[in-house]
Amino acid sequence: MDDVTFAVLGTGGIGRRTLEVSQHKDGLTPVAACDRNGIAVDHDGLDVGELLAATEGNVASEHAGNAPSGDDTRTDGGTAVKRHGEGAGVVASEQARPTETPIQDVIDESAAIDAVLLALPNLTHDFIPRTAERFAEAGYEGVLVDVLKRSRVIGMLDERADLFEESGITFVCGAGATPGFLTGAAALAAQSFVEVDEVEIWWGVGLKSGYEDNRGTVREDIAHLDGYDIESARELSDAEIEAIVDDHDGVIEFEDMEHADDVLLERAGICDAADVTVGGILDVRSDEKPTTTTVRVTGRTFDGERGTNTFQLDDATSMAANVNGPALGYLKTAVRMNRVGDYGVFGPADLLPVF
Amino acid sequence: MDDVTFAVLGTGGIGRRTLEVSQHKDGLTPVAACDRNGIAVDHDGLDVGELLAATEGNVASEHAGNAPSGDDTRTDGGTAVKRHGEGAGVVASEQARPTETPIQDVIDESAAIDAVLLALPNLTHDFIPRTAERFAEAGYEGVLVDVLKRSRVIGMLDERADLFEESGITFVCGAGATPGFLTGAAALAAQSFVEVDEVEIWWGVGLKSGYEDNRGTVREDIAHLDGYDIESARELSDAEIEAIVDDHDGVIEFEDMEHADDVLLERAGICDAADVTVGGILDVRSDEKPTTTTVRVTGRTFDGERGTNTFQLDDATSMAANVNGPALGYLKTAVRMNRVGDYGVFGPADLLPVF
Structure with a gap:
């Protein structure tokens, strides 16, 4: 398929591994990545190697104002990872700059972004729907993908389906390993x-x-x-x-x-x-x-x-392989759907042959 | 999904079992079925029970002029099945009438048919492409699905992709068990x-x-x-x-x-x-x-x-279950694609998350 540009919101384990996996895939160009403190944008394609090397073991997840979380991010846990102070997170990359409004900054660039992966697995339950809403209200026409595991978020997204359809958004929710890969496998095996x-x-x-x-x-x-x-x-x-x-x-x-x-x-x-x-x-x-x-x-x-x-x-297949490969697979399918005008909220099983 | 009307070209084993499986599925209404000698059409939905009872063990596959095959149908083999004389094949159903132009008759009804399953597994290698071409030339806007196994047919369909796209046809080829179900499983497992x-x-x-x-x-x-x-x-x-x-x-x-x-x-x-x-x-x-x-x-x-x-x-899952369930699953997905304007030639793996 034609080239797909994408952004990653959140550069924790899932966000960074998605960037890494995308380097092995055809037709995927990562053009933006942000965390709570910074954003890296290059519409010609980020240098993923540099970004990963700079941020590995260096995750920004401190509590901050207009940040990807808005949640108590102690939940990201751990003390072995550098999470605060100067150079925390994505700003450690020479491609990044600090920002207090990372999500808005991505929205501002989104006319040139085909898909956005919301790699924010551990936030308040309405954070993803509210973030998606912001994209829709800004008139984003493209794909949003999350890798959430919470049943109740899906209902919240469904409530916003009209808004997404009006904007021209194709939203795929729960597109990681489980739900995601294994949900899709169940849908296919049911045939x-x-x-x-x-x-x-x-x-x-x-x-x-x-x-x-x-x-x-x-x-x-x-x-x-x-x-x-x-x-x-x-x-x-x-x-x-x-x-x-x-x-x-x-x-x-x-x-x-x-x-x-x-x-x-x-x-x-x-x-x-x-x-x-x-x-x-x-x-x-x-x-x-x-x-x-x-x-x-x-x-x-x-x-x-x-x-x-x-x-x-x-x-031998790691959790990371089974989350990020399928997430990018669903993302590419969603871009294909989006380009022909197929908008709304979809689960992984909806992207498999219909039962 | 919304109701899908479909026709079956060919009422041999695959055609009849597809009609039967569709009775167990939501949102599928079979509205036409034909073989070389006859056609049954009811846009409110065929009485599949009657049609199957009348045609079971009664397959029309005699050599005939403008017939679904156009091939030497000794290849369908066997002598235990009634294949000739009065009442052979679908005309044995009280819903059917004889015709010398079964495919044209389906094309004539096709404005009200969402999808056509080409259940003609054993014909000359260009028969499916030529039949599809006839639908396109008649301006059909809908889905065509075949369950072929021959690699070279796919190239022939690809050569006609522009014609299908202009007409508004979504063609899924090789959508049975293998290729089809198992091709899809391989595509998913690759993720x-x-x-x-x-x-x-x-x-x-x-x-x-x-x-x-x-x-x-x-x-x-x-x-x-x-x-x-x-x-x-x-x-x-x-x-x-x-x-x-x-x-x-x-x-x-x-x-x-x-x-x-x-x-x-x-x-x-x-x-x-x-x-x-x-x-x-x-x-x-x-x-x-x-x-x-x-x-x-x-x-x-x-x-x-x-x-x-x-x-x-x-x-415990029979060949028939593994051919016809997936064929109808791919058919329903293709109708979904067709309704949003996604036209062209697709294989089963193209209907799975992109690799």
């Missing part, structure tokens, strides 16, 4: 069936070397443990998070997670949300996956048989 | 990787009860055996086909098949056609699958790991 009884999504993540970069994700996962929710998990101090991790010897198993896969599959007409179960095992002390990521779709065929189709990811 | 080294598609089909209905498919498969090609397989008599089947005790294994999956994956930018291998085992004496249908995609991740993602179909 053998005329009725889907059950979708089981089971993931394994080994996150030793990526732990510092992905503390926000770990905190979000902890919100799914018995006795916690998103709010209480956000209040935990880093030491409390570490204590929970220690209690589990670094290996935490999750069952019946409230993941957005369920609403995204129901939304695409594949099954009831209640028929979707999501669980997995996170190991923060090893890069080996503690279990094999597997999607099982059980259904009934038109000729009366019952069966289970299966999709499995190789244990 | 973990930045470079795909190898795609292995391996299928199992148990076709005892469906054998009579699918002799054309069996003959096409035989064309992939050592010492045969499409032309020589077409020349085989039914007795010679039976002798080959007997020689293999009813279980025929295929290696390195020249299937369209390779060109369809290359076309979508996922890997080189040469990196795709297709093989499988056909058992015409059992409905149990002789081997599990599996897609393996091996590639390299952005972070330097090599892995193999896997997609497996349950042995």
Whole structure:
């Protein structure tokens, strides 16, 4: 497909890895990246190598005014990563400049940007919808993609569907690994069936070397443990998070997670949300996956048989590979849709063959 | 999605099973079906139950003038199915009438038809492109879907892409099981990787009860055996086909098949056609699958790991389920694309997230 220019809002683990993966893909040109303190823009294409080298282990996530978060970003956790002071975050790159209005700055450049990845995984629940609204109100005509995991955000985006359609925005929500890649796999695996009884999504993540970069994700996962929710998990101090991790010897198993896969599959007409179960095992002390990521779709065929189709990811594929490859895949598809005037709010399963 | 009206050209095994599967799907209304001798049209929706009951074991495939085939249809093989004389094929249905120009009759009705499935698997290699051309020349604005397996047909369709785009046609080619469902699975499984080294598609089909209905498919498969090609397989008599089947005790294994999956994956930018291998085992004496249908995609991740993602179909899912469900899924997606003005020629992998 033709060249696609894109921006990344947020240069934490997901944002930076997306920039990196895009270098291996055809037809993708990253032209802007921002965090709460700075922005780098080059419409001819950012020098991703320089930007990554300058910001690796250097994430700006301090609480600030008009910043990508607007949330208590202690939730990004950790002390090993430089997060404050001069040169924190993207401004450490020679391509970047400081700004107090990073999102507005991207919006100001957006006429020349085909797609914007909202790589802001751990913010207040209405932050992504509100940010998208700002793009729409500025008349942005292009693609927005998020990698959120929260079911309730999708309803908030749907409420704004008219606004996005009027502006000319194609919004793909929940386009990471799960929801995202595995939601898509479930949607495709369902095609053998005329009725889907059950979708089981089971993931394994080994996150030793990526732990510092992905503390926000770990905190979000902890919100799914018995006795916690998103709010209480956000209040935990880093030491409390570490204590929970220690209690589990670094290996935490999750069952019946409230993941957005369920609403995204129901939304695409594949099954009831209640028929979707999501669980997995996170190991923060090893890069080996503690279990094999597997999607099982059980259904009934038109000729009366019952069966289970299966999709499995190789244990050698990292969380980062399975988040960022699919995110960029969905982004490119969304640009294709956007260019022919297909606007609105879509989940990953909506970008797969219709059930 | 909104209601989709569709027609089926050809009421052999694939055409009839597609009509049947559509009854289990939301938003699909079959409004026309034809074979070489007759056509049934009802824009309010065909009575599929009546049509299937009337035509089951009754396939019109005699050589005839202006007929869906125009080919030597001995290739459809078999003697157990009623194929000639009064009441052969779709005209046995009380909804149908005889015609000598079935394709033209569908074209004449096509302003009210969203999509046409070309369920004509075993014809001369340019028959589908020529038929599509007739729809385009008549100004058809809608979807055409085929379930072909032949690589060279795709090039012929591509040559006509401008004509389709001018008319307003969205053409999806090779949208059955393989190519089709499994091509899509390979395209999705590739998303973990930045470079795909190898795609292995391996299928199992148990076709005892469906054998009579699918002799054309069996003959096409035989064309992939050592010492045969499409032309020589077409020349085989039914007795010679039976002798080959007997020689293999009813279980025929295929290696390195020249299937369209390779060109369809290359076309979508996922890997080189040469990196795709297709093989499988056909058992015409059992409905149990002789081997599990599996897609393996091996590639390299952005972070330097090599892995193999896997997609497996349950042995309980029949060939018919895995052809017709996906065909209708791709058809519905194509209607969605067509309605927003996305025209041209697409393979199944083009309807998956972009690689």
